[in-house]
Amino acid sequence: MTEPLPRGRWTHGELPASIRLGPGTLLSGDHALRRFRSGLADAVEVGSNTTLDGVHLALGESARLVIGDWCHLSSVMLLSEEEIRIGSYVAIGWNTAIADTDFHPIAPALRQADAIACSPIGAGRARPPAVSRPVVIADDVWIGPCTTILKGVHIGPGAVIEAGSLVTTHIPAGSHVMGNPARILDA
Amino acid sequence: MPRRIPNDWHPGVIPDNAHVHERALVETALCFESFRSEHARGLEVGEGSALYTGTMLDVGPRGRVRIGACCMLNRMRIVCDESVEIGDFSLISWSVVIMDTYRTAFDVESRRCALRHAAARADRRLGEPAPCRPVRIGRNVWIGFDSCILPGVTVGDGSIVGARSVVRDDVPPLSIVAGNPARVIRAIREEAGHA
Numbered sequence: 001m002t003e004p005l006p007r008g009r010w011t012h013g014e015l016p017a018s019i020r021l022g023p024g025t026l027l028s029g030d031h032a033l034r035r036f037r038s039g040l041a042d043a044v045e046v047g048s049n050t051t052l053d054g055v056h057l058a059l060g061e062s063a064r065l066v067i068g069d070w071c072h073l074s075s076v077m078l079l080s081e082e083e084i085r086i087g088s089y090v091a092i093g094w095n096t097a098i099a100d101t102d103f104h105p106i107a108p109a110l111r112q113a114d115a116i117a118c119s120p121i122g123a124g125r126a127r128p129p130a131v132s133r134p135v136v137i138a139d140d141v142w143i144g145p146c147t148t149i150l151k152g153v154h155i156g157p158g159a160v161i162e163a164g165s166l167v168t169t170h171i172p173a174g175s176h177v178m179g180n181p182a183r184i185l186d187a
Numbered sequence: 188m189p190r191r192i193p194n195d196w197h198p199g200v201i202p203d204n205a206h207v208h209e210r211a212l213v214e215t216a217l218c219f220e221s222f223r224s225e226h227a228r229g230l231e232v233g234e235g236s237a238l239y240t241g242t243m244l245d246v247g248p249r250g251r252v253r254i255g256a257c258c259m260l261n262r263m264r265i266v267c268d269e270s271v272e273i274g275d276f277s278l279i280s281w282s283v284v285i286m287d288t289y290r291t292a293f294d295v296e297s298r299r300c301a302l303r304h305a306a307a308r309a310d311r312r313l314g315e316p317a318p319c320r321p322v323r324i325g326r327n328v329w330i331g332f333d334s335c336i337l338p339g340v341t342v343g344d345g346s347i348v349g350a351r352s353v354v355r356d357d358v359p360p361l362s363i364v365a366g367n368p369a370r371v372i373r374a375i376r377e378e379a380g381h382a
Contacts, residue, residue: 024306049306051313070302072313089299091291091313095282140295145284146335158295163284164335164353164367176293178353180367 008046017041019057022048022069029054038063047071047088054094060101068139079103083134090137093145093163100151101132138173192216205230208256212237221245224252233258233275241281247316250287255326263330266290269319274326274344285336287322290314325360345375 008021012030018041021027025046035058038044043059046052047069054075059065063080067073068088075094078084081101092098105111110128117125133152137143141155144163155161156173166180176185189200192213199216204227207213211232218238224230224246232238233256241262246252250267254260255275263279265271266286273279292298292315305313320339324330328342331350342348342358349365349372358364361375 026311028311049303051305051311053311070299070306072302072305072311074313089295089302091298091302140298142291142298144289146282146333160293162353162355163286163337164351166367178355178368180351180353 008048008050016043018043020044021046022050024049025052026050027052027055029056032057035059037061040064052076063100080132080135081130082132084137085134086137087139087141087157089140090143091141092143093147095146096143096148098135098137098149100135102130102151104130106131202229204228205232207232208234208236210234212239214238214240214242218242218244223248224250226251228253230254236260247288247314267322268316270321271324272322273324274328276327277324278329279324280330280332280334280350282333283330283336284334285322285324285330287338288317288319289338290317292317331365345377347375 007023008025011028025048032055038059039061044065046067049069050067050071052073055073056077058079060081064083065078065080067086070088071086071090073092076092077097079099084098084100104114105128113128116122117127135149136154138155138157140158143161146164147161148166150168153167155171158174159171160176162178165178165182167182171177177183178185191200192215195215197215197217199219201216202219202222204224206228211234222244225248229246229251231253233254235257236254238260239262242260243264244252245266247268249269251270252265252267253272255273257275258273258277260279262281263283268288271285271287301315305311322336323341325342325344327345330348333351334348335353337355340354340357343360345361346358347363348354352365352369353367354369361377363372363375364370365372
């Protein structure tokens with residue numbers, strides 16, 4: 001009879017019930033939940049045998065995060081107000097930031113109101129809405145270190161994102177991209 | 188006799204195959220946390236060079252890192268499975284990554300194998316042997332913060348890499364490059380008192 005796989009665990013304490021990690025999955029780093037504010041019952045769902053090493057789960061109140069099996073994320077900031085969805089066999093290099101939101105409004109008057117609402121003297125004021133759009137990363141994607149993935153991006157299966165890229169548009173399956181803004185490299 | 192760095196907050200030691208000049212500074216043994224070189228001279232640091240806290244030497248068993256004299260390595264990261272050389276008087280700013288390998292394959296099946304192996308390791312380290320292309324940073328090179336130097340790149344003597352650049356092509360000597368991917372912006376006049 002084979003040993004059951006260890007349940008997924010966080011190295012720095014008890015997980016909230018809304019965070020579910022599959023067997024063999026490891027979440028490490030005491031900053032992981034420092035900015036975790038999601039109120040959803042199924043806020044975080046991670047598959048099996050995934051390594052989340054030094055990952056920040058900076059989820060807003062109605063944010064959701066889904067990650068598949070056999071992934072490896074190292075020092076990655078996941079900043080979500082809506083949804084970030086990552087498939088299986090995805091490797092994401094250190095210092096990467098993935099954001100599904102603009103965080104602040106574009107229009108100057110709304111931005112000023114947001115600055116007040118965010119300030120120590122604006123506590124309690126409602127913040128104006130900022131645009132958010134889910135990020136979807138398919139299976140077998142490799143994302144190099146020091147990259148930035150912005151809101152609304154869909155990255156197709158098997159794509160390779162070079163170190164230092166900043167991705168703002170959809171990336172087709174199997175592409176090899178580089179740059180700021182990221183562009184598909186000629187074969 | 189294991190060598191500890193005086194007043195180091197980190198409990199580590201300087202590896203025996205790390206040859207650091209007596210007048211060079213390695214601020215903390217944290218930098219050796221992922222240093223796994225088995226080369227007899229896995230690390231060489233020349234006179235007057237400094238590796239400040241936050242500088243990380245992620246070196247595989249066959250890797251060899253050579254740093255010249257009077258270099259400043261400020262919270263940067265070297266990934267080396269074969270060879271990374273940095274010439275005298277070079278300035279490497281914070282969060283720069285210099286890598287001689289991607290530590291991953293460019294085909295999906297190999298990446299899946301690597302991810303399965305990583306999950307089975309106690310330390311969960313991801314990184315399989317992959318083709319290496321040595322990196323050579325010349326003398327008197329200045330690399331701006333947050334830049335990436337990709338495998339196989341040679342940066343010519345005296346050149347400047349602007350902040351947040353990603354360098355994938357060789358940089359000629361006495362040039363300023365910037366951007367992602369980095370392109371030559373202009374040449375530096377050797378005799379100029381100002382740029």
